[in-house]
Amino acid sequence: MNITREHIDELNAIVKVDIAKEDYSDNVEKILNDYRKNANIPGFRKGHVPMGMVKKQYGKAVLVDEVNKLLQEALNKYLTEEKLDVLGNPLPKAQDNLNWDAEDFSFEFELGLAPSFEIDLKSKKAITHYNIIADDKMIDEQVDRIQKQYGKLVAKDTVEEGDEITGVFANEEKEIENKTTLPLEKIKSKKAVKALTGAKVGEVVELSTKGLFEDDHDLIQYLKVEHDDAHGLDITVHFTIEEVNKREPAELNQELFDKLFGADVVTSAEELKAKIKEDSEKQFVQQADQKLLNDVTEYLVENTKFDLPAEFLKKWIQETGEQALSEEQASEEYEKSEKGLRYQLIEGKIITDNNLQVTFEELKDFAKDYIKMQMAQFGQTEPEEEAVENIAQRVLSNQEEVKRLSDQLMSQKLITFYKENTNLKTKELSYNDFVKEVYG
Known part of the structure; x- marks a missing residue:
């Protein structure tokens, strides 16, 4: 041969x-x-x-x-x-x-x-790494939500601002008859709020569905109409009030703190706010890191120049796909996948050149940490090591789980590497400002 x-x-x-x-x-x-x-x-x-x-x-x-x-x-x-x-x-x-x-x-x-190329990690213009904080307004809103969630309902006979109303929406023509509970503040229409305010248990209030809620999709939940019918629905419904309740907020006392976090973990309102801030900002780190990973990926793809064997790849797509493709279809598929292929090559070079490969021991430790986190959410804060080890072995025997966890661990490694090796500037802002700036 x-x-x-x-x-x-x-x-x-x-x-x-x-x-x-x-x-x-x-x-x-x-x-x-x-x-x-x-x-x-x-x-x-x-x-x-x-x-x-x-x-x-x-x-x-x-x-x-x-x-x-x-x-x-x-x-x-x-x-x-x-x-x-x-x-x-x-x-x-x-x-x-x-x-x-x-x-x-x-x-x-x-x-x-595969082409040969060099990677320049240091962008001329610094890439923003967000430090997202939970501001006082957000923390106070979360405390308010907790108090409402764990508060008690007090029955009333007349609807007032801040009340929750249980009743039945009905419209014979559209075959609507649905019992539901909704807070008065959920209603957007000023005319509807005025009609409901002061109404008593047993009364029937006539309401228009047009503009009743901020989002027409709420009609699906509260009136049980079909999705296609909800958009722009403009009919009159009758709402029979069956119950009116005022939710009295729970007291910020040790009983509530223990119910939320376990015995004596939090012992005051100040500690509660500090705990909310800590837990919220831990979650924000994940969002900020994902944003950083996306931005660095975009920078690397746009600024790492190399050619690909485009004609070969189009032909390969055409001949090896599950379904027969024309040359035009293969070209379209190539255009869709080219950016992803470029980053795969860039990422692969970064991983190889900097020895960022995932080892089995690292994957096993990562899986065990993930399992412990999941168990903690169900109250098992100190699980036995043997139990965690057994679960980890079962998880790592599933190839799909291995792939998922490996991808997560590699993303963490890349984020750490990018934080240490790319040109970054830190920007601190509240979560709401982060959402506005990043997502518009």
């Missing part, structure tokens, strides 16, 4: 594989002998079928199969030994005149080669 390579240019090459009779003949003979021993052909005893008949019936199929196996093994070995960094898979060149009755064969494969 002989394998040679011809470089068309820096990104494209042709590999030629020459296979001689001595490369495959022994395997073919062995398989045909096994066929002969086990063949059941009328008129012949088992194991006594003439070899000529076996070759005539099975010889060509066995030859083709063995040559293809040999070809694939040799090609894979060659790419590994030559350390060729290829994109996609080798594409066999069409051979319309291939003669399987010959003794020697030649095959050619097109290769798309």
Whole structure:
């Protein structure tokens, strides 16, 4: 067997594989002998079928199969030994005149080669790394929500500002009849708020659905109309008031603190606010880090210049997809995937050059930390190590979970690396200001 390579240019090459009779003949003979021993052909005893008949019936199929196996093994070995960094898979060149009755064969494969390039991590313009804080307004709102959530309901007979109303929405034509509970503050329409305020239990209030809520999608929840009907719904509904309740906020006392965080973890309103701030800002770190990862990725893709074997990749997409694609469709698919492919190459180089690979021990420790965090959410703050170890083993036996956790761990490694090696500027702002600035 002989394998040679011809470089068309820096990104494209042709590999030629020459296979001689001595490369495959022994395997073919062995398989045909096994066929002969086990063949059941009328008129012949088992194991006594003439070899000529076996070759005539099975010889060509066995030859083709063995040559293809040999070809694939040799090609894979060659790419590994030559350390060729290829994109996609080798594409066999069409051979319309291939003669399987010959003794020697030649095959050619097109290769798309990964480009060589350098990465400049230091952008001229600093990339913003956000430090998101929980401001006093946000903390006070969270305390207010906690007090309402754990407060008690006091029954009333007349609707006033801040009350919760339980009643039935009805419209005979649209076949609406739905019992629901909603806070008065949920109603957007000033006319509807005026009609409900002062109404008593047992009264029927006539309301228009147009502009009733801030978002028409709320009609789906409170009136149980279909999604398509909710948009722009303009009908009159009757709302029969069955209950009116005022929610008295819970007291900020030790009983509430223990219910929220466990015995004596928090012992005062000041400590409660500090705990809310700490927990909120831990979550904000994840959002800020994801934003940083996205921004650095965008910078690297836009500023790391290299060519790709575009024509080869389009052809590869066209020939290897699950469904047959035209040249135009393959070009469209390539355009969609080009940016992702560029970042895969950039990320792969960063990981290799800086030894950021995920080891099994790191993955196992990461999985155990994740499991402990999940268990803590259900009150198991100090689980036994043996139990965590057993769960981790089960998780790591699932390839999908391994992939998911590996991706998360690699993202963490890359974020840490980017924080240390890219040109960053820190910007501190509240969560609401972060949302406005980043998402508009």
